[in-house]
Amino acid sequence: MTATSKAETPVLELRGVTKTYSVKQGLFGTAKPLTAVNDVSLSLGRGQVLGLVGESGCGKSTLAKILLGLEAPTQGEVRVDGERIDAADRRKLARRIQPIFQDPYSSLNPRKSIEDIVSLPLLVHDVGDSASRSKAVREILDIVGLPARVMQTYPSQMSGGQRQRVAIARALIMKPEIVICDEPTSALDVSVQSQILNLLGDLRAEFGLTYLFISHDLAVVEHLATRVAVMYLGRIVEETQVADLFDTPRHPYTQALLKSVLTPDPGQGVPDTELGMEYPNPIAPPPGCHFHPRCPVAMDKCRTDRPYPVATPDGHVECHLFGGEQTQPTKSA
Amino acid sequence: MPDPLLPEPLLTVRGLTIDIPVGGGTLHAVRGIDFDVNRGETLCIVGESGSGKSLTSLALMGLLGGRIDRRAARMEFDGIDLTGANKRTMRALRGDRMSMIFQEPMTSLNPAYSIGDQLTEALLLHRDISRDAARARAVELLEKVGITAAASRLGQYPHQLSGGLRQRVMIAMALMCEPELIIADEPTTALDVTIQAQILRLLVELGREMNMAMILITHDLGVVARVADKVAVMYAGELVETGSADEVFNAPMHPYTRGLLRCIPQPGKTERGARLGTIPGIVPSLVGKVSGCPFRTRCDQVVDACRQDVPHRHPGAGEHAFRCVHENGLRAGGEVVT
Ligand SMILES: Nc1ncnc2c1ncn2[C@@H]1O[C@H](COP(=O)(O)OP(=O)(O)OP(=O)(O)O)[C@@H](O)[C@H]1O
Numbered sequence: 124m125t126a127t128s129k130a131e132t133p134v135l136e137l138r139g140v141t142k143t144y145s146v147k148q149g150l151f152g153t154a155k156p157l158t159a160v161n162d163v164s165l166s167l168g169r170g171q172v173l174g175l176v177g178e179s180g181c182g183k184s185t186l187a188k189i190l191l192g193l194e195a196p197t198q199g200e201v202r203v204d205g206e207r208i209d210a211a212d213r214r215k216l217a218r219r220i221q222p223i224f225q226d227p228y229s230s231l232n233p234r235k236s237i238e239d240i241v242s243l244p245l246l247v248h249d250v251g252d253s254a255s256r257s258k259a260v261r262e263i264l265d266i267v268g269l270p271a272r273v274m275q276t277y278p279s280q281m282s283g284g285q286r287q288r289v290a291i292a293r294a295l296i297m298k299p300e301i302v303i304c305d306e307p308t309s310a311l312d313v314s315v316q317s318q319i320l321n322l323l324g325d326l327r328a329e330f331g332l333t334y335l336f337i338s339h340d341l342a343v344v345e346h347l348a349t350r351v352a353v354m355y356l357g358r359i360v361e362e363t364q365v366a367d368l369f370d371t372p373r374h375p376y377t378q379a380l381l382k383s384v385l386t387p388d389p390g391q392g393v394p395d396t397e398l399g400m401e402y403p404n405p406i407a408p409p410p411g412c413h414f415h416p417r418c419p420v421a422m423d424k425c426r427t428d429r430p431y432p433v434a435t436p437d438g439h440v441e442c443h444l445f446g447g448e449q450t451q452p453t454k455s456a
Numbered sequence: 457m458p459d460p461l462l463p464e465p466l467l468t469v470r471g472l473t474i475d476i477p478v479g480g481g482t483l484h485a486v487r488g489i490d491f492d493v494n495r496g497e498t499l500c501i502v503g504e505s506g507s508g509k510s511l512t513s514l515a516l517m518g519l520l521g522g523r524i525d526r527r528a529a530r531m532e533f534d535g536i537d538l539t540g541a542n543k544r545t546m547r548a549l550r551g552d553r554m555s556m557i558f559q560e561p562m563t564s565l566n567p568a569y570s571i572g573d574q575l576t577e578a579l580l581l582h583r584d585i586s587r588d589a590a591r592a593r594a595v596e597l598l599e600k601v602g603i604t605a606a607a608s609r610l611g612q613y614p615h616q617l618s619g620g621l622r623q624r625v626m627i628a629m630a631l632m633c634e635p636e637l638i639i640a641d642e643p644t645t646a647l648d649v650t651i652q653a654q655i656l657r658l659l660v661e662l663g664r665e666m667n668m669a670m671i672l673i674t675h676d677l678g679v680v681a682r683v684a685d686k687v688a689v690m691y692a693g694e695l696v697e698t699g700s701a702d703e704v705f706n707a708p709m710h711p712y713t714r715g716l717l718r719c720i721p722q723p724g725k726t727e728r729g730a731r732l733g734t735i736p737g738i739v740p741s742l743v744g745k746v747s748g749c750p751f752r753t754r755c756d757q758v759v760d761a762c763r764q765d766v767p768h769r770h771p772g773a774g775e776h777a778f779r780c781v782h783e784n785g786l787r788a789g790g791e792v793v794t
């Protein structure tokens with residue numbers, strides 16, 4: 124279940140991470156727990172790109188926020204280079220893990236110049252003097268392919284692709300080890316998306332960066348990721364190497380996801396995903412396997428017993444088709 | 457040359473031009489575009505953000521704002537002239553013979569009215585039909601679009617439904633009067649890939665069943681390839697290439713179309729992790745005088761002549777057409793890169 128050999132400490136590790144929100148339905152409804160991330164364990168080696176996929180509301184962004192220290196896990200722990208990080212160490216965490224978010228329009232302060240936006244992390248962490256910060260900004264802008272003259276301009280004067288480059292420059296100026304990309308290209312046109320994907324690939328090669336790459340575009344994930352984790356209702360239901368996942372998808376949900384990829388091949392029509400259509404209610408998740416109401420191959424057991432992770436040659440899958448029963452629950456369940 | 461043996465297209469558009477007054481002058485958002493849609497046929501309009509796709513669809517529906525100037529040499533729906541059509545004619549057509557599905561269902565579903573009321577509204581307006589019969593038809597269509605417990609949904613309100621369900625309701629609503637033409641503007645962009653596939657499949661099936669023509673607007677080349685009979689590639693207010701899905705995807709001619717296809721990772725074709733093709737630069741401003749090929753600022757085949765008028769070219773026997781100074785879309789000595 125780990126992405127690295129035993130000898131090497133994973134650069135990023137999650138152990139039994141759970142996040143439960145309390146949500147109120149309606150004005151006078153009573154608060155009910157909603158488990159957005161449910162006992163997730165993952166580990167990621169240096170230089171890897173973990174693609175995280177799954178439908179809207181499955182918990183991808185919540186997981187990203189926990190890694191960034193923006194949300195505290197209800198249970199479990201996050202380790203960076205083997206060292207346990209608490210949300211209280213947010214500043215420390217921010218030096219090593221930086222985000223790039225989806226929307227290059229709202230994630231940049233419109234009243235700040237590009238120089239101010241990109242140098243802010245240096246200021247917050249009290250790095251260097253104003254001259255050296257300015258130099259650092261110029262260098263990082265060059266790396267992300269923006270001319271130094273944009274330093275005095277404002278986000279509103281830039282295109283979507285340029286803004287996303289600014290967001291990437293801001294994320295990289297602290298020389299983080301890990302970059303959390305939450306749908307970094309979803310708001311961009313394909314002609315701009317490819318430039319950003321190339322840039323992310325180049326930066327990884329050059330600086331040995333590790334990425335968590337959240338995307339709903341499976342073709343992009345297949346292209347960029349080295350490993351892929353498939354999330355469903357807060358659980359990682361399958362995690363493995365990219366080629367293994369796309370060549371031999373095991374979990375029925377993974378299979379449905381791959382079936383729904385529309386490659387630009389005319390004449391092939393729209394495939395039947397064979398997936399039930401109703402989203403599960405995250406406040407009252409279905410018993411047994413959370414996926415069973417939509418699963419085309421659900422068995423009796425799936426309706427009553429929850430499956431547990433089963434090791435596969437390169438990762439794990441959580442489905443009764445592959446075993447997955449366990450008499451004792453895992454430590455944190 | 458129209459073939460006398462072929463039936464007239466359901467929709468004919470010639471020289472559609474849309475000008476918008478803006479602060480610094482006039483935005484020439486759409487400039488002289490031509491296309492036809494036959495009965496039962498799906499035309500996909502694909503292009504990047506701001507290329508004029510939504511304006512084009514709103515122009516067809518007669519839904520452009522008052523400040524916006526729309527002109528066309530010809531714009532006909534089943535023989536009805538849309539260029540001169542008054543509000544009443546348009547209102548009679550909309551929701552009845554032609555209807556529209558928008559990207560974000562919440563903008564077109566009224567939060568204050570029940571699903572049932574909104575579904576039956578157009579039918580009650582356009583047809584002589586009882587309330588009960590209209591509700592029966594609504595239930596039938598909700599079931600068709602795969603909504604379970606359809607009868608009980610009629611009393612629900614939009615906010616009580618998930619995004620995927622709302623989009624299905626929108627589709628059911630657009631189908632209530634069995635329109636001859638549906639215009640769907642990014643109908644699945646906001647949805648998960650699995651739901652997107654289900655909804656597109658549904659649209660294609662229902663379209664076939666009802667012999668409905670569809671104009672589907674999207675920026676997703678995968679969607680286009682799988683759904684389109686015909687494709688129109690739009691760039692900065694012009695259709696730079698049109699043709700059958702097979703022609704446009706398997707024998708793209710325009711440098712922009714070729715560039716787009718190189719930008720997307722294609723599983724099985726693109727090497728994993730390899731650099732993707734790019735189209736550097738940004739879309740030109742369309743405020744003020746626009747001349748020459750609008751793609752020339754980003755084109756890898758550009759020559760001086762691209763500043764002048766660019767001819768339409770017809771590379772094959774079919775409807776395939778593109779606009780470029782180069783006869784085959786390539787500079788002399790240029791090579792097709794795939
Ligand atoms: N602050 C919050 N309070 C209550 N519930 C929340 C909160 N944040 C997220 N949730 C819920 O947690 C679940 C997971 O949300 P999350 O944003 O992580 O999903 P996601 O996978 O990123 O979805 P998307 O693809 O739409 O971005 C959802 O059911 C969501 O409604």
Ligand SMILES: Nc1ncnc2c1ncn2[C@@H]1O[C@H](COP(=O)(O)OP(=O)(O)OP(=O)(O)O)[C@@H](O)[C@H]1O
Pocket residue numbers: 476478483485503504505506507508509510511512521675
């Ligand atoms: N009411 C308006 N006033 C001023 N400019 C407008 C108006 N409506 C559209 N535009 C401009 O016209 C151009 C075309 O807009 P349109 O909405 O048709 O683009 P689109 O191809 O649908 O893009 P997207 O993929 O982002 O939806 C854009 O530059 C847009 O900013």
Ligand code: SF4
Pocket residue numbers: 710711712749750751752753755756757758759762766779780781782785
């Ligand atoms: S006309 Fe010129 S600029 Fe336009 S696509 Fe052809 S080569 Fe490129």
Ligand SMILES: [Mg+2]
Pocket residue numbers: 183184185305
């Ligand atoms: Mg999210």
Ligand SMILES: [Mg+2]
Pocket residue numbers: 509510511641
């Ligand atoms: Mg639009």
